[in-house]
Amino acid sequence: MSFRLTTRGLTIAAIFLTVVVVGIGVALAATSTPQFCGTCKSHVPYIDEYKKSAHRDVNCEQCHSKPGPFFFLTAKLEALQQPIAQITGDYEKPILGYVLNQSCRRCHNNDLLFHPVSKNGIRVQHRHLIEAGFLCMRCHSTQAHGDAVPPGSRTYPSMDQCLICHNNQFKDPQGQVATSRCDLCHTKPNYGAVPLTHKQNDWATRHGAVGILSTCSACHVKKGAxxxxxxxxxxxxxxxxxxxxxxxxxxxxxxxxxxxxHDTKEYCKTCHQVKMPHPAGFVDSHPAVTAQKGSDTCFNCHVVANCQACHDLHAAGDPRAHKLLGGANSSLQSTPTPISSPIAGGG
Ligand code: HEC
Ligand code: HEC
Ligand code: HEC
Ligand code: HEC
Ligand code: HEC
Ligand code: HEC
Ligand code: HEC
Ligand code: HEC
Ligand code: HEC
Ligand code: HEC
Ligand code: HEC
Known part of the structure; x- marks a missing residue:
């Protein structure tokens, strides 16, 4: 079989191509509407809330794909697999979305975000947030879907997020200090003095674990507070x-x-099973101490490289010393042990 290039053949091919392109275009547009997305059962609560939101006139795709025609298409191809998942029930619940800052910023452009804006009694300057890499989702995850967003994923602007920087110490690249002066952000009077966190029942004892410690100095300015x-x-x-x-x-x-x-009976012993400072002549006695306490004890303070500094030199001819590192947790002890962690052994 062979093809001959004729004018008629070319015309038919051109018409065919046009139909396909227009068809894809129509299909893409049709599958971007709330009506189409609403055919997925799991999306119904999201759409009900969306219809009541400030974003009810914004097409789903505007947030749920990256800007630009290329990403629009790849998002579509991914989304096309979703109806299959809906039928097989093969999707994670609760579904959590992820929206890129780029998507939000196609409408909320720099004219808005790079100037101070006031709303709901709060004045905010988004520029520093964006420059520091904050996600819009960190404060605005409920913008389109209100309470359909599962509780653990719901976020609203909160003061602790601001005070991370507004602690009278943080400076922007121009050298401006971010102050914690209340009326820098609070535009209405009577906002209160005590943060909501303080009203949690266990605040008196759990404040160190629950709060963001770098934010405390915004209000607790007195020395010794x-x-x-x-x-x-x-x-x-x-x-x-x-x-x-x-x-x-x-x-x-x-x-x-x-x-x-700290539970001083248990916690201090996690490190202090070995005499501190190490006794004189420890290089000679440490093999015996290691045998008695186990090498794990050493790695509460040491990293493997400390041991290797000496042991590697000797290992070339005699690999015995390598065994002692087997199974030991050899990561740098940078995250502290839990305050009352139980320990094995004694001493
Ligand atoms: C203004 C931006 C915006 C618009 C418009 C928008 N969404 Fe969302 N959507 C979000 C955000 C933000 C989340 C993530 C919420 C969270 O933290 O769990 C989300 C999450 C979702 C989820 C759950 C997670 C997922 O990706 O499957 C669904 C389903 C969803 N959106 C569907 C829709 C549908 C359908 C439309 C159109 C009717 C729509 N969204 C329009 C911002 C938007
Ligand atoms: C396609 C354009 C578009 C996109 C994309 C978009 N928005 Fe909006 N946004 C709007 C419009 C329109 C309004 C309503 C403006 C008004 O009422 O003045 C709005 C309002 C808002 C408001 C004020 C809400 C209120 O209650 O008045 C916030 C906050 C907001 N958007 C955040 C976001 C975030 C976060 C994203 C990304 C997840 C996003 N927007 C994506 C167009 C968009
Ligand atoms: C650290 C928290 C935080 C982050 C992150 C954040 N915002 Fe906001 N945003 C606020 C606060 C605070 C307000 C004003 C008070 C309110 O709306 O309740 C606000 C208000 C807005 C408004 C309403 C402005 C108006 O005049 O109606 C828009 C739109 C908005 N933000 C968009 C965004 C976008 C887009 C991003 C991501 C680039 C973003 N925000 C990231 C805290 C944040
Ligand atoms: C990444 C650090 C950072 C975070 C987080 C941050 N800010 Fe700022 N903010 C700054 C810096 C730096 C300045 C500039 C110094 C100044 O004007 O106080 C500033 C300035 C401001 C200003 C004054 C703007 C002007 O030009 O008058 C307001 C209002 C403001 N921030 C509100 C907020 C609010 C509200 C939040 C939380 C939603 C917040 N900021 C979170 C760093 C930050
Ligand atoms: C950098 C901005 C910023 C500064 C400075 C600031 N606040 Fe806030 N504050 C906020 C934001 C944002 C919220 C959350 C708004 C909301 O709940 O609607 C808030 C909420 C509060 C609340 C309500 C409870 C809570 O924990 O959310 C109290 C009380 C409060 N602020 C007190 C103060 C006092 C007192 C100062 C001065 C020492 C201060 N704030 C300084 C941004 C700020
Ligand atoms: C009224 C006395 C009091 C003040 C003031 C106080 N604390 Fe505490 N703090 C406690 C008590 C009591 C505990 C918990 C002991 C326990 O767990 O039983 C504690 C525990 C802590 C912990 C360990 C919490 C944990 O479980 O991980 C930290 C961190 C901490 N405080 C930080 C601070 C900082 C920062 C300030 C100042 C802003 C402060 N505290 C002010 C009484 C206080
Ligand atoms: C917006 C201001 C503000 C911020 C931020 C703040 N506090 Fe407070 N805090 C207060 C006020 C006001 C009181 C009540 C002071 C008093 O009664 O003298 C208080 C009281 C306390 C108390 C004493 C509670 C008691 O039972 O006596 C502790 C503990 C405490 N704060 C810890 C913290 C820690 C830890 C942080 C940081 C994670 C923090 N606070 C951040 C305003 C603040
Ligand atoms: C993460 C491991 C670690 C923990 C946990 C730890 N220590 Fe230490 N401790 C050390 C190190 C390392 C030294 C030696 C510091 C130096 O000489 O540079 C030391 C030294 C000491 C010393 C001085 C030397 C001595 O034995 O006389 C005392 C006292 C001490 N620690 C008490 C405690 C107490 C009390 C606790 C529990 C609240 C504790 N340590 C928890 C690692 C730890
Ligand atoms: C509480 C923390 C801690 C623990 C646990 C610990 N070390 Fe050390 N070790 C140190 C510190 C700090 C030094 C350096 C200061 C010094 O020489 O005392 C050191 C130094 C050493 C040295 C070099 C001594 C010299 O004279 O050059 C050896 C060998 C050593 N440790 C082995 C061990 C062994 C083996 C274990 C486990 C049985 C162990 N260490 C457990 C903190 C610790
Ligand atoms: C200052 C050098 C030095 C450092 C640092 C060092 N060692 Fe040693 N280690 C030696 C010497 C020397 C011997 C004796 C070698 C021999 O006789 O076989 C030895 C022997 C041992 C032995 C006995 C080996 C065997 O198989 O019989 C153990 C176990 C041991 N070291 C553990 C450790 C651990 C764990 C560390 C790190 C926490 C460490 N050592 C750090 C020098 C060091
Ligand atoms: C107010 C509560 C509180 C008190 C009092 C306290 N600690 Fe801590 N300690 C913590 C917390 C929370 C951590 C973990 C976070 C951190 O490193 O700040 C910790 C961590 C540690 C660590 C591990 C640090 C690391 O880098 O691995 C040591 C060692 C320690 N404490 C010793 C002590 C000793 C010794 C005392 C008494 C002189 C003491 N602590 C008093 C709350 C406390």
């Missing part, structure tokens, strides 16, 4: 705490200075 209650211990612990805490324990009258937060 925290440490008066904390027996003079600075919170969070200062950077060089590992090497300094021994001296502080001595100055503050022993372990009692620590027991407000």
């Amino acid at each position: 925290c440490s008066d209650c904390h027996k003079g211990i600075l919170m969070p612990h200062p950077a060089a705490w590992i090497s300094e805490h021994g001296v502080i324990v001595g100055k503050r009258g022993g372990n009692k200075a620590c027991d407000q937060c």
Whole structure:
């Protein structure tokens, strides 16, 4: 079989192509409407809320795909697989969406976002948020779907998010300090003095674990505001705490200075099974101590590289020392052990 190029053949091909292109266009437009999306059962609550929202005139695709024709198409191809999942029931519940800042910013452009705006009694400047890489979703996840968004995923603008920077210390690249002056953001009087977090039942004891510690100084400006209650211990612990805490324990009258937060019977032993500072001649005695306490104990303070500094040199001819690292948790001890973590062994 062979083809001959004729004018008639070309015309037919051209018409065919046009029909296909127009067809795809119509299909893409039709599958972007709430009506089409609403044919998926799981989307119904999302659409009901959407119809009541400020975004009711915004097409689904405007948020749920990246800007630009290329991403519009790939989003479509992905979305086409969704009806299949709806029939087989093969989708995760609750479904959580993810909307890129680019999508929101096609309408909410820099004219709006790079100037201070006031709404609901709050004045905000989005520029710093965007420059610091905040997602719009971090504060506005309910914009299109209200309470259809599952509780764990619902976000609204909240003060702690602002005070992360507005702590009288953070500076923008131009050197402007972000202050915590209340009326910088609060445009209405009577906003109250005590944050909602403080009204949680267990705030008196759990405030360190629940709150964002870098935000506290926005209001607790008096010297000793925290440490008066904390027996003079600075919170969070200062950077060089590992090497300094021994001296502080001595100055503050022993372990009692620590027991407000740490279970001193168990917690301190996670590291202190091995004598500190290490006794004289420890290089000679450490094999015996390691045998007795287990090498895991060492890695509360050491990283494997500390051991390797000596052991690698000897390992070339004698690989015995390599075994001691087998099965040990060898990651750097950067995340602190839970405050009252139980320990194995004794000492
Ligand atoms: C203004 C932007 C915006 C518009 C317009 C919008 N959505 Fe959403 N949508 C979101 C955001 C933000 C989330 C994520 C909520 C969360 O945190 O779980 C979401 C989540 C969803 C989810 C759950 C997760 C997922 O991706 O499957 C569905 C379903 C959904 N949207 C469907 C729709 C439909 C259908 C339309 C059109 C009727 C629509 N959305 C229009 C912003 C939008
Ligand atoms: C296609 C354009 C478009 C996109 C995309 C879009 N919005 Fe909107 N947004 C609007 C319009 C239109 C309004 C209503 C404006 C008005 O009422 O003044 C609005 C209003 C808002 C409001 C004020 C709500 C209120 O109650 O008045 C917020 C906040 C908002 N959008 C955030 C977002 C976020 C976050 C995204 C991305 C998840 C987004 N928008 C995506 C067009 C858009
Ligand atoms: C750290 C929290 C936070 C983030 C992140 C955030 N916003 Fe906002 N946004 C606010 C606050 C606060 C307001 C004003 C108070 C309110 O609307 O309740 C606001 C208001 C708005 C408004 C309404 C403005 C008006 O005049 O009606 C729009 C639109 C908006 N934001 C869009 C966005 C977009 C788009 C992004 C992502 C680029 C974003 N926001 C990221 C906190 C945030
Ligand atoms: C990533 C750090 C950062 C975060 C988070 C942040 N800001 Fe800012 N903000 C700044 C910096 C820096 C300035 C500039 C210094 C100044 O004017 O105080 C500023 C300035 C402002 C201004 C003054 C704008 C002007 O030109 O008058 C307002 C209002 C404001 N922020 C509100 C907010 C609100 C509300 C939030 C939370 C929703 C917030 N900011 C979160 C860094 C931040
Ligand atoms: C950088 C902006 C910013 C500054 C500065 C600021 N606030 Fe807020 N504040 C907010 C935002 C945003 C909210 C949440 C708005 C909402 O709930 O509608 C809020 C909410 C509150 C609330 C309601 C409870 C809560 O925890 O959400 C209280 C009370 C409050 N602020 C007190 C203060 C006081 C007192 C100061 C001054 C020491 C202050 N704020 C400074 C942005 C700020
Ligand atoms: C009224 C006395 C009091 C004040 C003021 C106080 N604290 Fe506390 N704090 C406590 C008590 C009591 C505990 C918990 C002991 C326990 O767990 O039983 C605690 C625990 C903590 C913890 C450990 C929480 C955990 O479980 O991880 C941190 C961190 C902390 N506080 C930080 C602060 C900071 C920062 C301030 C100052 C803004 C502050 N505290 C002010 C009494 C206070
Ligand atoms: C918006 C201002 C504001 C911020 C931010 C703030 N606090 Fe407070 N806090 C207060 C006020 C006001 C009181 C009541 C002070 C008083 O009674 O003298 C208080 C009281 C406390 C108390 C004493 C509670 C009691 O039972 O006596 C603790 C503990 C505390 N705050 C911890 C914190 C911690 C930790 C943070 C940071 C995660 C923080 N606060 C952030 C305003 C704030
Ligand atoms: C993460 C491991 C770690 C934990 C947990 C730990 N320490 Fe230490 N401790 C050290 C290190 C390392 C030194 C030696 C610091 C130096 O000399 O530079 C030390 C030294 C000391 C010293 C001085 C040396 C001595 O034995 O006389 C005292 C006292 C001390 N710690 C008390 C405590 C108490 C009390 C706790 C529990 C509240 C505790 N430590 C929890 C690692 C730890
Ligand atoms: C107010 C509560 C509180 C008090 C009092 C307190 N701590 Fe802590 N400590 C914490 C919390 C919370 C962490 C974990 C977060 C951190 O590193 O700040 C921690 C972490 C530590 C760590 C591990 C640090 C690291 O980098 O791995 C050591 C060691 C420690 N504390 C020793 C002590 C000693 C010794 C005392 C008494 C002198 C003490 N702490 C008093 C709350 C407290
Ligand atoms: C509480 C934290 C901590 C623990 C646990 C710990 N070390 Fe150390 N180790 C240190 C510190 C800090 C140094 C460096 C300061 C010094 O020489 O005392 C050190 C130094 C050493 C040295 C070099 C001594 C020298 O004289 O050059 C050896 C070897 C050593 N440790 C082995 C071990 C072994 C093996 C274990 C486990 C059985 C262990 N360490 C457990 C904190 C610790
Ligand atoms: C200052 C150098 C040095 C450092 C650092 C060091 N070691 Fe050693 N280690 C030695 C020497 C020397 C020997 C003796 C080798 C021999 O006799 O076989 C040894 C032997 C041992 C042995 C006995 C080996 C065997 O198989 O019989 C163990 C277990 C051991 N080290 C554990 C550790 C651990 C765990 C660390 C890190 C926490 C460590 N060592 C850090 C020098 C060091």
